[in-house]
Amino acid sequence: MSSIIRKIYNGELNITNDVGVNSKEYTQLSNQLNIEQQDFRTKLPSNLIQHFDDLIELSLNLLDLGQEEGFIEGVRIGILLISEVHTDNG
Structure with missing residues (x-):
């Protein structure tokens, strides 16, 4: 484990x-x-292209945040499971 x-x-x-x-x-x-x-x-009027790009960027930021929070919660649950198994067997 220490190598990980x-x-x-x-x-x-x-x-x-x-x-x-x-x-x-x-x-x-x-x-x-x-x-x-x-x-x-390519179908957007030129004045909306930047707005579209900004919306895509915002969506990606939201997705990244959700993945980060999901990963953190998954690690927490995994640690709690290991702790529970260790406590029950000890």
């Missing part, structure tokens, strides 16, 4: 960079979204 903690400390293990992004489904949806967004941008 050491890897996290040294920046060698960054779980948030790998969560789900290596799956075939993720890649397909990501590519489709990028194509659709670019297509939509």
